[in-house]
Amino acid sequence: MPAPADNLITIVLATGNRDKVKELRPLLEKISPLFKVTTLKELGIEIEIEETEETLEGNALLKARAIFNLLSGQFPFMIALADDTGLEVDSLQGAPGVYSARYAPTPEGIAPTYEDNVSHLLNSLNGITNRTARFRTVIALKGSVPSGDNSFGFEHTAEGVVSGSITTEKRGNQGFGYDPLFLVHSTARTYAEMSMTEKNSLSHRALALKKAIADLKDIVESHSTPLTSTHEHQ
Numbered sequence: 001m002p003a004p005a006d007n008l009i010t011i012v013l014a015t016g017n018r019d020k021v022k023e024l025r026p027l028l029e030k031i032s033p034l035f036k037v038t039t040l041k042e043l044g045i046e047i048e049i050e051e052t053e054e055t056l057e058g059n060a061l062l063k064a065r066a067i068f069n070l071l072s073g074q075f076p077f078m079i080a081l082a083d084d085t086g087l088e089v090d091s092l093q094g095a096p097g098v099y100s101a102r103y104a105p106t107p108e109g110i111a112p113t114y115e116d117n118v119s120h121l122l123n124s125l126n127g128i129t130n131r132t133a134r135f136r137t138v139i140a141l142k143g144s145v146p147s148g149d150n151s152f153g154f155e156h157t158a159e160g161v162v163s164g165s166i167t168t169e170k171r172g173n174q175g176f177g178y179d180p181l182f183l184v185h186s187t188a189r190t191y192a193e194m195s196m197t198e199k200n201s202l203s204h205r206a207l208a209l210k211k212a213i214a215d216l217k218d219i220v221e222s223h224s225t226p227l228t229s230t231h232e233h234q
């Protein structure tokens with residue numbers, strides 16, 4: 001049965017990263033015909049949200065709130081989805097963590113490249129034997145969904161963690177960022193030694209997304225009409 005158009009829930013992805021959009025859209029849309037996924041780019045919006053919080057959760061929520069506050073007036077029901085990721089190295093007291101994108105020192109106003117960050121991490125761990133680390137992603141959702149004749153507002157976060165260790169030299173040439181240095185304990189290979197399909201099946205981001213999707217389904221179903229999915233939920 002087609003979904004009633006006035007109950008449509010627009011999910012806005014607060015990311016400009018095309019790979020993330022490609023991964024997220026089908027997973028979200030197959031939960032329910034009520035969900036319509038769009039992006040800031042598709043809405044013609046260019047916005048730079050400064051990540052000023054000191055935790056991944058704080059930054060993910062900050063981004064989701066900013067997008068929700070900007071756009072919720074345009075849709076009857078809407079959910080903003082944002083994520084933040086960090087690499088936490090035990091011997092470095094959890095660094096680079098929330099500062100993973102800007103870890104290597106660079107001149108004022110210039111962002112470090114992935115290569116700068118990789119070299120800086122190898123230098124920081126020079127001579128250190130305990131190299132255990134984990135990748136952590138937090139996905140934040142802020143939304144307003146149908147609830148009887150009204151709407152229900154919520155904020156929620158979901159986390160995905162993968163344990164590993166930092167290699168002493170780069171291994172593999174797939175992926176991006178710290179992938180060549182992150183040895184996944186469960187596979188004994190770095191992310192950069194995996195195909196994109198394999199990495200996407202077990203990564204920190206994939207785990208957080210799986211959790212966020214399951215939680216979102218529960219939140220929407222507990223406050224409004226059941227989501228009549230035409231597909232099996234995974």
Ligand code: IMP
Pocket residue numbers: 083084085086087100101102114117175176177178179191203
């Ligand atoms: P973001 O929060 O997804 O933008 O990630 C922040 C930084 O963490 C990125 O600039 C990358 O350096 C690093 N990063 C995030 N996800 C990954 C990943 O899957 N592999 C390697 N590095 C990553």
